[in-house]
Amino acid sequence: MHGTPDLRATALTSLPETTGAGGGGRILLAAPRGYCAGVDRAVDVVEKALELYGAPVYVRKEIVHNKFVVESLSKRGAVFVQETDQVPEGARVVFSAHGVSPEVHEAARVRRLATIDATCPLVTKVHREAVRFAKQDYDIILVGHQGHEEVEGTFGEAPEHIQVVGTPEEVDRVVVRDPDRVVWISQTTLSVDETRLTVDRLRQRFPNLIDPPSDDICYATQNRQGAVKAIAPKVDVMVVVGSANSSNSVRLVDVALESGVPSAHRIDKAEELRGEWFAGATTVGLTSGASVPEILVRDVIEWLQAHGFPTVEVVRTETESTTFALPRDLRADLKAAGMAPARPHAPREVLPDHTR
Numbered sequence: 001m002h003g004t005p006d007l008r009a010t011a012l013t014s015l016p017e018t019t020g021a022g023g024g025g026r027i028l029l030a031a032p033r034g035y036c037a038g039v040d041r042a043v044d045v046v047e048k049a050l051e052l053y054g055a056p057v058y059v060r061k062e063i064v065h066n067k068f069v070v071e072s073l074s075k076r077g078a079v080f081v082q083e084t085d086q087v088p089e090g091a092r093v094v095f096s097a098h099g100v101s102p103e104v105h106e107a108a109r110v111r112r113l114a115t116i117d118a119t120c121p122l123v124t125k126v127h128r129e130a131v132r133f134a135k136q137d138y139d140i141i142l143v144g145h146q147g148h149e150e151v152e153g154t155f156g157e158a159p160e161h162i163q164v165v166g167t168p169e170e171v172d173r174v175v176v177r178d179p180d181r182v183v184w185i186s187q188t189t190l191s192v193d194e195t196r197l198t199v200d201r202l203r204q205r206f207p208n209l210i211d212p213p214s215d216d217i218c219y220a221t222q223n224r225q226g227a228v229k230a231i232a233p234k235v236d237v238m239v240v241v242g243s244a245n246s247s248n249s250v251r252l253v254d255v256a257l258e259s260g261v262p263s264a265h266r267i268d269k270a271e272e273l274r275g276e277w278f279a280g281a282t283t284v285g286l287t288s289g290a291s292v293p294e295i296l297v298r299d300v301i302e303w304l305q306a307h308g309f310p311t312v313e314v315v316r317t318e319t320e321s322t323t324f325a326l327p328r329d330l331r332a333d334l335k336a337a338g339m340a341p342a343r344p345h346a347p348r349e350v351l352p353d354h355t356r
Contacts, residue, residue: 025278025309027301028235030227030287031316036220038120039064039291041324042097043073045118048330049094050077052337058093060084060100061149063118064291065246067268084108092116097291098149099123101156121324122188122218123150127157129212133183134158138210139176141165143198144187148247151187167194168201176206183210188218189248189290191255192225220290221248223318225255228287230317232259235285237278239304240266241296242289249289261285270299275307284309 035043042063049057055077062070062080070080078094084107087093092114095104099119108115119127133140140162144151155162163174176182184202186195195217203209215222228238238256242249249266256264265277278284284304288297301312325331334340 024311025282025284025304026311026313027304027309028231028283028285029297029301029312029314030224030231030285031314032220032223032227032318032320033287034290034292034294034297036218036290037320037322037324038097038122038218038220041326042118042120043069045116045326045330046073046078046094047076048326048334048339049092049116052330052334052339053092056091058087058091059096060087060093060104061096061098062245063094063096065098065249066243066289066291066293068296069291069293084111084113087111087113089113094118096149097123099127099153101153103156104153116327116330118327119153120188120218122216123153125214126154126185126188126212126216129185129216130154130157130162133185134161137161138181138183139163139178141174141182141184141202142186143184143195144190145247148187150189150247154185154187165198165202168198171198171201171205174202174205179206180208182206182208183212185212186216187247188216189221189246189251190217191251192217192222193255193258194251218290219322220320221251223320224248224252224287224290227315227317228252228255228285229259231285231315232256232261235261235283236281237262238264238285238287239273239300240264240287240289241268241292241300242266243268243291246289246291249292252287252289256285267300269296270303273300273303278304278307278309 046059046063056079058079058081060081081087084104090112093108094116095118097118097120130140142151142154142162142164144164145166146164151164155164165171184199238261240249240252253264253266267273286300
């Protein structure tokens with residue numbers, strides 16, 4: 001349905017014209033959805049690095065958890081690797097939005113790699129909390145999914161102080177030195193409700209449990225879950241656009257089902273939709289994870305309109321205006337090359353063809 005766009009779509013400027021093969025069904029389109037500020041910044045980092053330095057630009061892990069984004073950037077010259085030892089010595093490497101541990105930074109230094117850190121500032125905040133609490137000799141409970149890149153990066157800041165807990169049931173296995181010196185922090189992309197249950201269980205075991213100084217679950221994750229909850233009572237089927245390794249996208253499916261939607265499906269792209277999912281449905285809810293470019297949502301809308309759901313209604317629960325500055329070194333190099341944007345990081349322009 002599309003070629004290789006430059007990934008700059010974050011919102012529909014106008015809704016598709018009403019089309020379709022009969023039927024009077026409707027689509028409730030959640031807002032906010034799609035790119036958050038951290039993802040927007042990380043994708044922009046790779047795009048600008050390619051423009052400034054030329055290909056190849058190496059990227060450790062997926063810059064964000066979305067197949068389409070990774071494939072699109074690969075076509076432009078980004079080379080995705082699993083570890084820094086796969087990057088040629090002295091080459092340039094971008095660290096993903098999910099963050100890395102001090103060990104990874106050190107490995108890059110040893111190989112003389114020119115690094116660009118695209119870690120989301122909200123993830124960096126959690127890293128700093130881990131370091132601070134470790135220096136104060138607390139036992140730290142990191143609520144998150146074992147093996148997730150963000151959790152691995154945060155854990156690496158203070159492995160001797162941190163235990164990872166993924167579910168309320170895992171709380172019973174936690175062992176601490178002093179039950180009065182325990183603090184919890186969390187992965188930024190979790191289900192708000194599930195995290196609350198885990199923290200409640202922790203507090204039952206450790207009544208003097210200390211909260212992080214501010215909410216670790218990022219504003220975008222909370223807003224997208226809130227939008228799903230708002231439309232859930234009105235829809236028969238929920239479609240979530242997002243990749244299987246995107247924690248916040250998977251959580252949106254869970255939130256939809258927990259909020260009473262009879263069925264919910266996660267897809268990477270419109271071609272994965274199945275007509276039988278919508279048999280008997282009159283209203284379809286549609287949202288996308290925080291690493292999903294809007295062009296993929298547009299494709300789903302067009303498919304649904306062609307299959308009996310011609311009307312699109314936007315349901316907005318929050319308006320987001322957050323932006324994050326590009327990494328300092330990249331900004332400096334852009335400025336030196338006469339390529340600096342008008343401001344440190346402008347919001348992505350949205351054009352009528354939805355490919356920018």
